[in-house]
Amino acid sequence: MSLYQATASAPVNIACIKYWGKRDTALILPTNSSLSVTLDQDHLRSTTTSRADASFTKDTLWLNGKEEVIKPGGRTAVCIEELRRLRKVAEDANSNEPKISSFKLHIASYNNFPTAAGLASSAAGFAALVSSIAQLYSLDKVLSASQLSLIARQGSGSACRSLMGGFVAWQAGQLADGSDSLAVQVAPREHWPEMHALICVVSDAKKGTSSTSGMQRTVETSPLLQHRINHVVPQRMKDITAAIQARDFPTFARLTMQDSNQFHAVCLDTEPPIFYMNDVSRALVQLVVEYNRAAGEVRAAYTYDAGPNCVIYVLQKHVKEIANLVVRFFPLAETFKDPFALFASEKIGELAVPEGFNSAVVASFPAGSVKGLIHTRVGDGPRKITDDAVHLLDAQGQPKPV
Amino acid sequence: MSLYQATASAPVNIACIKYWGKRDTALILPTNSSLSVTLDQDHLRSTTTSRADASFTKDTLWLNGKEEVIKPGGRTAVCIEELRRLRKVAEDANSNEPKISSFKLHIASYNNFPTAAGLASSAAGFAALVSSIAQLYSLDKVLSASQLSLIARQGSGSACRSLMGGFVAWQAGQLADGSDSLAVQVAPREHWPEMHALICVVSDAKKGTSSTSGMQRTVETSPLLQHRINHVVPQRMKDITAAIQARDFPTFARLTMQDSNQFHAVCLDTEPPIFYMNDVSRALVQLVVEYNRAAGEVRAAYTYDAGPNCVIYVLQKHVKEIANLVVRFFPLAETFKDPFALFASEKIGELAVPEGFNSAVVASFPAGSVKGLIHTRVGDGPRKITDDAVHLLDAQGQPKPV
Numbered sequence: 136m137s138l139y140q141a142t143a144s145a146p147v148n149i150a151c152i153k154y155w156g157k158r159d160t161a162l163i164l165p166t167n168s169s170l171s172v173t174l175d176q177d178h179l180r181s182t183t184t185s186r187a188d189a190s191f192t193k194d195t196l197w198l199n200g201k202e203e204v205i206k207p208g209g210r211t212a213v214c215i216e217e218l219r220r221l222r223k224v225a226e227d228a229n230s231n232e233p234k235i236s237s238f239k240l241h242i243a244s245y246n247n248f249p250t251a252a253g254l255a256s257s258a259a260g261f262a263a264l265v266s267s268i269a270q271l272y273s274l275d276k277v278l279s280a281s282q283l284s285l286i287a288r289q290g291s292g293s294a295c296r297s298l299m300g301g302f303v304a305w306q307a308g309q310l311a312d313g314s315d316s317l318a319v320q321v322a323p324r325e326h327w328p329e330m331h332a333l334i335c336v337v338s339d340a341k342k343g344t345s346s347t348s349g350m351q352r353t354v355e356t357s358p359l360l361q362h363r364i365n366h367v368v369p370q371r372m373k374d375i376t377a378a379i380q381a382r383d384f385p386t387f388a389r390l391t392m393q394d395s396n397q398f399h400a401v402c403l404d405t406e407p408p409i410f411y412m413n414d415v416s417r418a419l420v421q422l423v424v425e426y427n428r429a430a431g432e433v434r435a436a437y438t439y440d441a442g443p444n445c446v447i448y449v450l451q452k453h454v455k456e457i458a459n460l461v462v463r464f465f466p467l468a469e470t471f472k473d474p475f476a477l478f479a480s481e482k483i484g485e486l487a488v489p490e491g492f493n494s495a496v497v498a499s500f501p502a503g504s505v506k507g508l509i510h511t512r513v514g515d516g517p518r519k520i521t522d523d524a525v526h527l528l529d530a531q532g533q534p535k536p537v
Numbered sequence: 538m539s540l541y542q543a544t545a546s547a548p549v550n551i552a553c554i555k556y557w558g559k560r561d562t563a564l565i566l567p568t569n570s571s572l573s574v575t576l577d578q579d580h581l582r583s584t585t586t587s588r589a590d591a592s593f594t595k596d597t598l599w600l601n602g603k604e605e606v607i608k609p610g611g612r613t614a615v616c617i618e619e620l621r622r623l624r625k626v627a628e629d630a631n632s633n634e635p636k637i638s639s640f641k642l643h644i645a646s647y648n649n650f651p652t653a654a655g656l657a658s659s660a661a662g663f664a665a666l667v668s669s670i671a672q673l674y675s676l677d678k679v680l681s682a683s684q685l686s687l688i689a690r691q692g693s694g695s696a697c698r699s700l701m702g703g704f705v706a707w708q709a710g711q712l713a714d715g716s717d718s719l720a721v722q723v724a725p726r727e728h729w730p731e732m733h734a735l736i737c738v739v740s741d742a743k744k745g746t747s748s749t750s751g752m753q754r755t756v757e758t759s760p761l762l763q764h765r766i767n768h769v770v771p772q773r774m775k776d777i778t779a780a781i782q783a784r785d786f787p788t789f790a791r792l793t794m795q796d797s798n799q800f801h802a803v804c805l806d807t808e809p810p811i812f813y814m815n816d817v818s819r820a821l822v823q824l825v826v827e828y829n830r831a832a833g834e835v836r837a838a839y840t841y842d843a844g845p846n847c848v849i850y851v852l853q854k855h856v857k858e859i860a861n862l863v864v865r866f867f868p869l870a871e872t873f874k875d876p877f878a879l880f881a882s883e884k885i886g887e888l889a890v891p892e893g894f895n896s897a898v899v900a901s902f903p904a905g906s907v908k909g910l911i912h913t914r915v916g917d918g919p920r921k922i923t924d925d926a927v928h929l930l931d932a933q934g935q936p937k938p939v
Binding site for chain 1: 574755760761764765769791794795798799801802805806807808809810812815816818822826
């Protein structure tokens with residue numbers, strides 16, 4: 136008897152040109168295009184195992200070992216049903232294909248980073264879910280990553296950008312059915328492998344507004360959002376694409392910072408206003424701005440999503456300098472574990488500040504205000520996992536202990 | 538021998554529709570119109586004594602007892618010279634007028650509120666300076682407040698709005714020479730005397746970007762500012778003027794909050810971004826938003842200028858409720874001295890929260906995060922002070938001890 140099972144992992148992505156606002160909330164069609172960098176799954180990933188079996192009585196999903204309700208018509212159900220429909224088409228066309236589309240699914244998913252880190256776990260999660268079911272159904276052999284991104288998009292908008300590696304654009308599209316609202320790769324990771332990222336995990340007492348409800352409030356109430364959508368983002372998409380193609384870091388970095396600022400500006404222009412950055416986030420902006428000023432060139436770019444965490448894009452050659460500054464001004468609550476071992480012989484935070492850096496401009500905060508620091512880089516797209524030890528379901532189709 | 542001297546006091550004003558950006562930095566011509574409420578001089582004021590005397594050897598200014606350099610061609614010098622020129626015209630036209638325009642001036646100015654409070658002291662200061670010299674030169678008898686506002690505007694833009702009481706618009710104007718960029722009264726204080734204001738003085742470790750340099754950085758770098766100037770503010774000016782005329786507090790309040798939000802949004806859209814609100818400011822926003830939500834109507838409006846202080850506009854009948862909430866969630870560092878004695882028999886901060894108010898949404902901060910609370914209301918325009926005890930210069934033309 137065959138075991139119909141597949142395991143995939145998928146990466147996190149962090150946008151440089153931000154997605155904020157839907158023109159269709161059911162299909163998850165955005166008001167503007169966006170662009171992100173896919174981060175390396177060696178460090179941050181969602182892993183999902185999907186199994187189809189005649190003995191299963193209902194589609195069941197476990198996230199980090201905990202069962203999650205699959206709401207009929209909800210986002211997870213929509214993704215599963217669309218993949219199942221495509222499998223059925225393939226089965227009907229080829230009688231040799233086992234009829235597994237009629238089986239229920241058991242799906243187990245696991246993030247190797249804490250949810251509390253405030254990283255967009257739903258993007259990696261839906262990308263891994265769609266990738267694993269597509270592999271299980273052998274759809275990955277006939278559908279491109281862009282085609283699969285159409286499905287992941289309906290799970291969580293930004294998940295579509297985690298369907299490929301490198302530098303990825305989510306084209307807003309124009310069609311009412313959303314069939315042109317998909318991800319395309321602007322450049323693979325190999326084009327610019329020196330692109331590294333430092334994630335500064337910022338403590339925050341309060342849970343902010345969810346991005347799903349927040350972005351629609353912005354669409355409904357911000358007078359500035361329409362100007363951003365129609366007159367700012369289109370040009371920025373062109374400009375950052377060109378910067379990536381030319382490996383022009385200063386231009387890439389300036390556009391990234393400008394767009395992070397503008398995303399938070401339209402949040403503030405919302406009624407009532409939405410705040411995601413806190414005083415520590417602001418101080419990290421000051422640190423990056425001062426670092427670039429002192430260097431006489433733009434060497435680092437901050438960007439903030441719907442939370443206080445700061446992601447700093449920086450070329451490999453400058454990671455050490457900026458990482459040292461972050462830890463020097465914001466002593467971490469957690470030990471920094473660097474996969475690149477940049478500080479093998481030295482202690483992070485104890486190196487001198489760069490020449491000309493004015494420490495007085497960075498507001499000081501208690502130790503632990505930045506909880507942790509994650510060092511990663513541009514990465515590849517979803518992976519097919521064949522190592523049996525990684526599969527997340529046991530022989531009975533139940534999730535293994537996490 | 539005559540003593541040529543006059544003393545004037547002038548009020549603070551706090552904008553509801555914000556001024557941010559100059560189209561002409563020398564003449565101080567704004568990129569958009571703005572509108573403010575003049576606050577009561579009984580509580581907050583700048584007082585200035587100006588004296589002309591043949592014995593004086595140079596124009597000299599003291600602020601709070603400390604001599605300030607009057608830079609040739611600088612803003613103070615421009616105001617003085619324009620008033621002197623107008624005096625000279627009057628003297629030339631009427632030979633009975635004493636020829637005091639040829640005398641140097643001694644000017645002493647005093648704010649009755651701490652500079653550290655972060656209130657726009659330059660607005661009240663320049664309004665008092667222009668008013669006192671205009672009185673000394675008898676120009677106040679021939680020039681309207683709007684005409685004098687043209688002069689005060691060149692000292693500090695928002696000072697033009699302190700030249701009159703009540704609700705005051707600064708019309709941006711269109712002429713290159715600035716002769717149509719002046720203040721006009723939308724309504725006197727008597728029209729809506731129930732309009733009260735609570736100023737929450739927020740502690741801030743860091744001095745932010747000066748508004749003079751900040752606003753020009755926004756003009757130069759914010760893609761959203763032009764949309765605000767051309768498409769948002771003109772309608773808001775009409776709408777808030779109508780709301781004031783109709784005494785429609787909810788509309789007045791919503792526009793005030795929206796425009797505060799948008800001002801800080803364009804600051805954030807600046808490169809590098811400008812932040813004036815801090816975490817305590819944000820928590821005060823949450824408090825006001827929750828207060829309005831629980832009340833089922835808009836009873837209070839927050840507004841923030843170029844600093845973390847929160848000014849809350851609220852009708853007299855609701856001051857007690859919101860003042861109690863502020864102090865309950867933000868225990869003050871300083872004792873609250875209420876000129877209206879609203880809490881005569883009760884203790885501020887110890888009354889119950891309003892029905893339905895969800896305390897959980899207001900982030901909590903250490904006591905003293907809001908340093909002090911000032912309760913005032915809409916007030917009148919500059920006053921002529923005849924009480925000898927108030928004059929700020931002694932017999933020798935030196936500032937009296939402050």
